Amino acid sequence: MFSTSIIPRVSETDGAGHINNTVAPVWLEAGRRELFRIFSPELRFDDWHLALVNTNLDYVAQIFWQRPVEVRTWVDHVGNSSFRLYEEIWQGETLCVKGTVTYVHFDYAAQRAAPVPEAARARLLEHRRAP
Amino acid sequence: MFSTSIIPRVSETDGAGHINNTVAPVWLEAGRRELFRIFSPELRFDDWHLALVNTNLDYVAQIFWQRPVEVRTWVDHVGNSSFRLYEEIWQGETLCVKGTVTYVHFDYAAQRAAPVPEAARARLLEHRRAP
Amino acid sequence: MFSTSIIPRVSETDGAGHINNTVAPVWLEAGRRELFRIFSPELRFDDWHLALVNTNLDYVAQIFWQRPVEVRTWVDHVGNSSFRLYEEIWQGETLCVKGTVTYVHFDYAAQRAAPVPEAARARLLEHRRAP
Amino acid sequence: MFSTSIIPRVSETDGAGHINNTVAPVWLEAGRRELFRIFSPELRFDDWHLALVNTNLDYVAQIFWQRPVEVRTWVDHVGNSSFRLYEEIWQGETLCVKGTVTYVHFDYAAQRAAPVPEAARARLLEHRRAP
Numbered sequence: 439m440f441s442t443s444i445i446p447r448v449s450e451t452d453g454a455g456h457i458n459n460t461v462a463p464v465w466l467e468a469g470r471r472e473l474f475r476i477f478s479p480e481l482r483f484d485d486w487h488l489a490l491v492n493t494n495l496d497y498v499a500q501i502f503w504q505r506p507v508e509v510r511t512w513v514d515h516v517g518n519s520s521f522r523l524y525e526e527i528w529q530g531e532t533l534c535v536k537g538t539v540t541y542v543h544f545d546y547a548a549q550r551a552a553p554v555p556e557a558a559r560a561r562l563l564e565h566r567r568a569p
Numbered sequence: 570m571f572s573t574s575i576i577p578r579v580s581e582t583d584g585a586g587h588i589n590n591t592v593a594p595v596w597l598e599a600g601r602r603e604l605f606r607i608f609s610p611e612l613r614f615d616d617w618h619l620a621l622v623n624t625n626l627d628y629v630a631q632i633f634w635q636r637p638v639e640v641r642t643w644v645d646h647v648g649n650s651s652f653r654l655y656e657e658i659w660q661g662e663t664l665c666v667k668g669t670v671t672y673v674h675f676d677y678a679a680q681r682a683a684p685v686p687e688a689a690r691a692r693l694l695e696h697r698r699a700p
Numbered sequence: 701m702f703s704t705s706i707i708p709r710v711s712e713t714d715g716a717g718h719i720n721n722t723v724a725p726v727w728l729e730a731g732r733r734e735l736f737r738i739f740s741p742e743l744r745f746d747d748w749h750l751a752l753v754n755t756n757l758d759y760v761a762q763i764f765w766q767r768p769v770e771v772r773t774w775v776d777h778v779g780n781s782s783f784r785l786y787e788e789i790w791q792g793e794t795l796c797v798k799g800t801v802t803y804v805h806f807d808y809a810a811q812r813a814a815p816v817p818e819a820a821r822a823r824l825l826e827h828r829r830a831p
Numbered sequence: 832m833f834s835t836s837i838i839p840r841v842s843e844t845d846g847a848g849h850i851n852n853t854v855a856p857v858w859l860e861a862g863r864r865e866l867f868r869i870f871s872p873e874l875r876f877d878d879w880h881l882a883l884v885n886t887n888l889d890y891v892a893q894i895f896w897q898r899p900v901e902v903r904t905w906v907d908h909v910g911n912s913s914f915r916l917y918e919e920i921w922q923g924e925t926l927c928v929k930g931t932v933t934y935v936h937f938d939y940a941a942q943r944a945a946p947v948p949e950a951a952r953a954r955l956l957e958h959r960r961a962p
Binding site for chain 4: 579586591
Binding site: 486490500 | 583584585586590591594595598614617620621622623624625626627628629631677
């Protein structure tokens with residue numbers, strides 16, 4: 439499991455007084471930073487191999503900017519050329535957002551999916567969520 | 570159906586050269602502006618009655634910043650105290666993102682769901698997606 | 701003068717109820733889209749020649765998300781390898797933000813400033829602000 | 832001096848491969864979080880007393896998303912009803928952005944500037960930049 443601490447920003451709130459819903463995908467992507475290194479060790483865009491194909495997020499509780507949040511990131515499933523993560527955003531003892539995101543291992547030059555390399559698969563599975 | 574034209578921005582691209590995936594929820598929310606008026610005719614936050622509870626988005630094709638996009642917004646289902654929209658982002662002839670978003674009609678003062686008023690239900694159903 | 705109409709978004713508001721100050725630079729950059737074509741006719745990043753070096757913005761009045769805004773963009777001065785724009789954000793009859801932004805014509809391969817080409821200079825000067 | 836460490840995000844890059852210029856104001860505002868507590872100890876928007884009136888930023892060097900950045904925030908000057916901060920963004924040994932931001936102590940109910948309270952003035956001056 440990857441754990442990422444995030445300090446909310448004024449600019450991430452909205453007029454309803456809480457964190458705007460569009461910020462959750464931003465924080466969840468931020469929580470994948472170390473996972474991205476499995477595919478792009480130096481985080482270089484000319485060495486990028488992932489394409490996001492689905493996000494399915496439940497917004498369970500409002501998030502407020504006054505307190506830090508924690509993003510938790512697990513590997514949920516690794517397929518042939520894709521993998522699915524399970525992710526949560528917590529604020530204190532409150533689960534605020536939970537859901538999945540699916541990436542395809544993508545060959546941008548050929549513009550098509552490519553099998554997940556065995557080394558990457560093994561490293562992903564180290565972060566598998568216990569059933 | 571609500572149709573909203575959006576001009577992509579440099580700041581919405583990312584280092585991979587296309588529009589970053591976190592921008593799709595921003596554009597989809599922008600596409601709900603007129604629908605929001607059903608519940609908040611003057612779009613005032615002290616008269617806000619909606620809470621987003623789920624988004625489920627398929628990213629079908631990359632979006633580039635060079636050309637305008639169109640957000641299309643339909644009502645998919647209206648329940649007792651919630652409703653679900655079906656939304657698409659098109660760039661030219663290419664469907665790029667599609668998915669659903671579910672809102673609860675929310676009483677922020679009481680911090681709980683409330684039935685969708687009949688007048689709002691009728692107006693929502695005018696924008697229903699043909700089966 | 702370039703004029704760009706922008707519809708504010710819920711996600712651009714903040715908890716104080718107005719448009720967050722960090723959104724003004726985003727809208728002002730959006731207002732430079734057609735000006736960018738002077739240097740990058742097809743708006744391609746592998747054909748990008750500009751680097752922003754200064755912004756100086758006065759926030760004169762609050763902006764609210766309920767009504768459209770207009771971004772106005774003039775060329776203020778063209779130097780040897782740089783140029784300065786003067787920009788305004790209006791909401792209805794209210795001037796909300798005004799200021800300047802300075803770009804250097806930049807050779808990203810050589811990582812240094814380069815003279816503004818004569819053709820680009822002539823096209824920039826067509827958008828000069830009357831004294 | 833306030834020091835704030837920030838981990839850049841994929842969504843903060845742009846197609847030119849670096850951090851987009853519109854992100855600097857976001858990070859600089861994030862760097863004011865503890866300073867905001869001088870005026871709003873619990874960071875509540877119904878207890879907000881500041882209005883940003885000017886930003887003047889020099890973009891000195893490109894910022895890349897691969898490495899953390901540090902935002903440094905000093906108090907530069909405290910006037911009767913306003914104060915000016917001096918701020919920097921560093922990435923490793925490289926100064927990337929520097930500039931000032933000016934706030935007015937604002938009475939949102941009366942919609943006008945109000946004197947900076949003496950207690951706030953004293954606390955601001957604890958963070959003054961050495962000449």
